Amino acid sequence: MKTILSPLLVSGCVLLSACSAEAPAPQPTEQSNFDAVYTGINADKIAPPLKTLASDEFEGRLPTTEGEKKTLEYLTTEFKRIGLEPGNGDSFLQEVALMEITADPAMTMTIGDNTFDYKVDMVASSKREQPQVSLTDSELVFVGYGINAPEYDWNDYEGLDVTGKTVVMLVNDPGFENAQSGKFQGTTMTYYGRWSYKYEEASRQGAAGAIIIHETAPASYGWSVVANSWSGPQYGLVSADKGASRVAVEGWLTLDAAQKVFADAGLNFAEEKARALQGPYSVALDQSMSVTVNNTYKSSKSYNVIATLPGSERPDEHVIYTSHWDHLGKDDSLEGDQIYNGAHDNATGTAAALVMAEAFTQLEPAPKRSITFLIVTAEEQGLLGSKYYAENPVIPLDNTVANINMDAMNVLGKTKDVAVIGMGKSDLEQELTIAAGRQGRVVTQEDRPEAGYYYRSDHFSFAKAGVPALYAKGGSEPVDEATAQYRKRTKVIVDGCYHQVCDKFRDNWDLSGIAQDTQLLMEVGYLVANKAMWPSWSETSEFQRK
Numbered sequence: 001m002k003t004i005l006s007p008l009l010v011s012g013c014v015l016l017s018a019c020s021a022e023a024p025a026p027q028p029t030e031q032s033n034f035d036a037v038y039t040g041i042n043a044d045k046i047a048p049p050l051k052t053l054a055s056d057e058f059e060g061r062l063p064t065t066e067g068e069k070k071t072l073e074y075l076t077t078e079f080k081r082i083g084l085e086p087g088n089g090d091s092f093l094q095e096v097a098l099m100e101i102t103a104d105p106a107m108t109m110t111i112g113d114n115t116f117d118y119k120v121d122m123v124a125s126s127k128r129e130q131p132q133v134s135l136t137d138s139e140l141v142f143v144g145y146g147i148n149a150p151e152y153d154w155n156d157y158e159g160l161d162v163t164g165k166t167v168v169m170l171v172n173d174p175g176f177e178n179a180q181s182g183k184f185q186g187t188t189m190t191y192y193g194r195w196s197y198k199y200e201e202a203s204r205q206g207a208a209g210a211i212i213i214h215e216t217a218p219a220s221y222g223w224s225v226v227a228n229s230w231s232g233p234q235y236g237l238v239s240a241d242k243g244a245s246r247v248a249v250e251g252w253l254t255l256d257a258a259q260k261v262f263a264d265a266g267l268n269f270a271e272e273k274a275r276a277l278q279g280p281y282s283v284a285l286d287q288s289m290s291v292t293v294n295n296t297y298k299s300s301k302s303y304n305v306i307a308t309l310p311g312s313e314r315p316d317e318h319v320i321y322t323s324h325w326d327h328l329g330k331d332d333s334l335e336g337d338q339i340y341n342g343a344h345d346n347a348t349g350t351a352a353a354l355v356m357a358e359a360f361t362q363l364e365p366a367p368k369r370s371i372t373f374l375i376v377t378a379e380e381q382g383l384l385g386s387k388y389y390a391e392n393p394v395i396p397l398d399n400t401v402a403n404i405n406m407d408a409m410n411v412l413g414k415t416k417d418v419a420v421i422g423m424g425k426s427d428l429e430q431e432l433t434i435a436a437g438r439q440g441r442v443v444t445q446e447d448r449p450e451a452g453y454y455y456r457s458d459h460f461s462f463a464k465a466g467v468p469a470l471y472a473k474g475g476s477e478p479v480d481e482a483t484a485q486y487r488k489r490t491k492v493i494v495d496g497c498y499h500q501v502c503d504k505f506r507d508n509w510d511l512s513g514i515a516q517d518t519q520l521l522m523e524v525g526y527l528v529a530n531k532a533m534w535p536s537w538s539e540t541s542e543f544q545r546k
Contacts, residue, residue: 062329087306422454
């Protein structure tokens with residue numbers, strides 16, 4: 001059932017039965033009504049739920065607010081109307097316990113003779129549920145990229161005991177600035193390049209603190225993003241150990257601050273970074289760090305929504321579609337418009353899920369495996385709803401065949417290409433290529449693989465748990481000149497309104513691109529649901545079934 005296949009990247013061969021040990025999955029055209037159901041997915045069906053979810057009535061869909069209550073009521077009502085079954089016993093809801101922690105910004109960090117200021121030179125926080133967390137004279141150790149990756153024969157911690165110490169690390173992974181070396185995946189970021197992984201690995205290694213050195217190019221964002229994202233309330237999941245398994249302090253240093261620290265240690269930062277690029281590397285910095293984080297925290301509850309269409313032959317096996325219903329709520333301090341409606345991010349994906357769910361119910365017969373829609377909370381706070389689900393699955397992960405994610409879908413019109421976020425990670429791209437072929441589209445790599453977008457949406461929670469996960473959306477090549485002109489005008493607005501109050505539903509949006517991708521991803525899930533073999537990760541992927 002879970003035979004591992006050799007990795008098959010997108011190419012013509014994926015359309016041939018010779019590329020697989022089994023016969024190809026039944027084609028949708030063999031279903032008596034698939035074509036009619038497929039064709040019935042259109043912009044006119046997507047517009048109403050999109051407009052509703054992005055309306056002022058839903059108050060920006062912030063978790064734990066009145067906006068959440070209205071969103072949950074709407075989604076459960078729609079899934080009942082469509083005819084899906086509750087996915088969590090007799091309920092469409094899964095409770096998610098959240099923790100909000102806010103660090104007092106009145107803090108400084110001392111390293112040697114240097115005093116670094118909050119948001120100017122550094123940021124620091126703690127995931128521990130304690131009113132005060134302090135590190136005093138914690139010894140600093142530079143651990144290169146802070147990576148322990150057996151499949152790449154790379155371990156920056158090899159032979160080290162960092163218990164009680166603070167590790168200092170580079171951002172991204174060694175492939176980004178040394179692509180010609182063949183290490184990791186070149187300029188395409190792997191999971192090991194994400195800041196979240198680096199803190200998790202430092203915690204596993206027993207470190208007391210973990211500091212990442214910020215550089216704009218390998219991080220793919222400027223210092224202001226770090227400073228603004230890491231200040232103010234930070235959300236997390238309630239943990240049984242109250243965060244005790246995490247490093248006490250997690251933080252960032254600017255490049256200028258890091259260069260001072262290395263210089264005071266008698267080291268040249270650029271030279272040490274060059275050594276870290278060549279292979280696993282560590283060196284003591286012969287300095288210590290002190291910082292105190294004063295926290296305020298409170299707990300709250302939010303909910304994931306889960307609904308299922310039972311499979312006709314293997315109902316215990318599930319293909320799970322994800323999208324996130326939440327956004328940023330409202331800000332009463334703003335003049336004029338105060339609501340972050342989140343139309344593009346992610347009323348689009350949630351509306352597409354509802355339209356797709358209804359389409360699946362119209363298929364005769366139903367797919368062999370169950371199709372489940374998981375609409376999660378708190379994505380904007382760090383993928384928390386999907387993370388909670390992956391750690392507390394309603395459907396056992398051993399019965400979860402694949403995950404297909406829908407986030408910030410294409411409002412820029414139809415495209416000739418399909419962009420895969422994290423291309424080459426699993427053989428789900430075989431089914432994607434088949435589905436794209438029906439539309440006369442080609443499958444391509446995302447525009448900026450070095451930015452690590454594969455690790456920034458809800459499918460990543462499934463990937464970490466070992467479930468093959470696909471994130472694909474409309475590409476960058478418009479289908480015709482009229483669409484190109486529309487795209488040029490609209491993209492400026494869409495990009496500029498990201499996480500702003502102007503991310504609103506617009507009557508002049510061309511929703512044909514969302515319809516195109518909804519059809520595409522429906523067919524991918526249908527093929528997976530009917531295929532005998534389960535999808536698998538490629539051999540070069542960081543993720544394998546647990």
